[in-house]
Amino acid sequence: MPGLDDIRKAIKRLIGATGPYEQIVKEYIRDLQRALISADVNVRIVFQLTKRIREKALKEEPPPGISKKDWLIKITYDELVSLFGGDKTPNVKPSKKPYVIMLVGVQGSGKTTTAGKLAYYYASQGYRVGLVAADTYRPGAYDQLKQLAEKTKALFYGDPKSKDPIEIAKKGVKELIEKGADIVIVDTAGRHGYGEEEALLKEMKKIAEAINPDEVMLVIDASMGQKAYDLAKRFHEATPIGSIIVTKMDGTAKGGGALSAVVATGATIKFVGVGEDITELEVFNPKRFVARILGLGDIESLLERVERLASLDVEGLQKAAQELLEGRVSFRIIYRQLMTLRKLGPFKKILQMIPGFSIFVDSIDSVAKTGEEKIEKWLAAINSMTYEELDNPNIIDKSRMKRIAIGAGVDIQDVKELINYYKSLDRMIKQLKKRKDILEKLISKYGKILPRIQIPDFSSK
Ligand SMILES: Nc1nc2c(ncn2[C@@H]2O[C@H](COP(=O)(O)OP(=O)(O)OP(=O)(O)O)[C@@H](O)[C@H]2O)c(=O)[nH]1
Ligand SMILES: [Mg+2]
Structure with missing residues (x-):
């Protein structure tokens, strides 16, 4: 589609642009305006739309794991979709016969x-x-x-x-x-x-x-x-x-x-x-139409990533990571980890991009190798622990293991593996605590970056 095709060119230029972000945004907005005006979109509408894009681009922090440029493309996508009709997909099915x-x-x-x-x-x-x-x-x-x-x-x-x-x-x-x-x-x-x-x-x-x-x-x-x-x-x-x-x-x-x-x-x-x-x-279909203008494949994978991130329980993860870093490993934390893992599946790569989470991910990684079936068993085992056991895993002896296994309907071997996982995680954290410099760096990163992370709610859109 001529006219609108220039939007894709604007995005291409954006991706290749270097320099201060504000300058990049400015040039991109200008390209975008030109493209929309050459597509004969009403000038007033064009300026309103690009104003919103500019504001969002400069004021909002992208979600973790999303670059500023990708975020800008995502904002553009949202604005264009609403320009062309928003979420509505027309109903073309006849309501009656004939x-x-x-x-x-x-x-x-x-x-x-x-x-x-x-x-x-x-x-x-x-x-x-x-x-x-x-x-x-x-x-x-x-x-x-x-x-x-x-x-x-x-x-x-x-x-x-x-x-x-x-x-x-x-x-x-x-x-x-x-x-x-x-x-x-x-x-x-x-x-x-x-x-x-x-x-x-x-x-x-x-x-x-x-x-x-x-x-x-x-x-x-x-x-x-x-x-x-x-x-x-x-x-x-x-x-x-x-x-x-x-x-x-x-x-x-x-x-x-x-x-x-x-x-x-x-x-x-x-x-x-x-x-x-x-x-x-x-x-x-406005969404499909815009996706095509922007170059379908790229925008789809970007949207997918943003949506995945949006569905993350960041608060829970923050808490778990914080607890991990402070060295208080418990089954409550492990439970949260497992739940996250179950939800994320192969998307732990995204987590890795979140500042400060890489350490958390490494430990998740070792669970990941154990497979889905095991995760279900471990979750069941943790569910049949007492509060005391959750907070003080060290008190879990052979007879407690047996009780947990029976309560959860799993093998005692599964419970043993879970305990071993706890032990290795605990060891890892203790080692990390010794490397105080790394820890301090991470915690200072937390303090600065994590509280600022805001995950927009795309699910309701
Ligand atoms: N490129 C292109 N040409 C189209 C499209 N739709 C219609 N045309 C062409 O537009 C011309 C006019 O189409 P018609 O369907 O005869 O238009 P009409 O509204 O019935 O015209 P009148 O009966 O004279 O009022 C024809 O040459 C069609 O081939 C389209 O989506 N793309
Ligand atoms: Mg006709």
């Missing part, structure tokens, strides 16, 4: 092509689709839709001799439903040029009154850019049951402007057209 869709739009916006694409899309979902040619103005409209119906194996109704679109629409809907169509799509005429929205909406109303469609879809050509705002707004106000399809996203730099303008009206974009072929129609 379902009647009426397509409207100005001349040449892509209605007839889109009717064919929709027929193809819904047929591939298992629906029986019917197409009605209710455009009596455009010469060739009948043949154009008939061919599309043949191509997509859709039912078809049209009357090349009639000059009455309302009559055709009414008859067509009735006949195709009788023939067993689950979805009937009515293609209408688009004599109206840009700026003739009033006339378009008026005629739309007339046909709609006659056939009472379940949904009216307004087809908008993406090359309208942000001018799509007025049309979409009036349509949205006049037709609450309506939704919008933005076509020709492939052929214009202004697609970003068209999409963001339509989103700003509160109307729902259900599909976007991305080529002339009947297969080139996509359900519009």
Whole structure:
């Protein structure tokens, strides 16, 4: 998508940039603004959006393990997703059978092509689709839709001799439903040029009154850019049951402007057209759309990392690490470690990136080798310990081991291994305590860095 593609270039530049962070942010923001404006996104919206990005980039601390640049990309992603509609994924499933869709739009916006694409899309979902040619103005409209119906194996109704679109629409809907169509799509005429929205909406109303469609879809050509705002707004106000399809996203730099303008009206974009072929129609999903603009693979792995970090129990980990460093190894700490490990699985690499946690990770690492099954057994064993045993593992003798094993339903050998693990961990910490310099360094790092770490809540988004 031209226009928006420049965002990816801005990110590429960001990744390669060196120098003071503030300078990097400044240049990146400028690139981003240029890219969005060249995509015809409303200038005011562009400045609001980049202002938010700049503020977040400079004020917020990235989560542990995420670099500032990656964090900046993540912030950009979030802002772009909300620019293009946020978390909403449109519901394109017909709410009932049969379902009647009426397509409207100005001349040449892509209605007839889109009717064919929709027929193809819904047929591939298992629906029986019917197409009605209710455009009596455009010469060739009948043949154009008939061919599309043949191509997509859709039912078809049209009357090349009639000059009455309302009559055709009414008859067509009735006949195709009788023939067993689950979805009937009515293609209408688009004599109206840009700026003739009033006339378009008026005629739309007339046909709609006659056939009472379940949904009216307004087809908008993406090359309208942000001018799509007025049309979409009036349509949205006049037709609450309506939704919008933005076509020709492939052929214009202004697609970003068209999409963001339509989103700003509160109307729902259900599909976007991305080529002339009947297969080139996509359900519009803002997240996927933005991911693609930014370069899918990269952003996905970044998001995944951020989300993983967000789900970490940092407070619990901090406490456990602190306790470990202070040399008070107990089964309570080990229990927390095991729970973390169970949750994180192979993601301990992330933990390793958290300042001060590497030592903690080393000890987790040795547990990691013991495998999932063992972890479950050890957790069960710890669960059947008394409070006294939890805090003073040294009092656990043979007879206590036996009792714990029976209580947990595990072998006594498992309990022994757990005790051995405790002992090796305890030894390690004691050794570390002797290296006071390292310890002090770590603790000073804690004091400075850990309290500042704030993990945003991505889970609710
Ligand atoms: N590149 C590209 N071209 C498209 C897309 N959708 C439609 N077109 C082209 O746009 C032109 C007009 O499409 P139509 O479907 O005939 O438009 P219409 O709204 O039915 O036009 P009228 O019936 O005259 O109002 C055709 O050349 C289509 O191939 C799209 O998503 N991408
Ligand atoms: Mg047409």
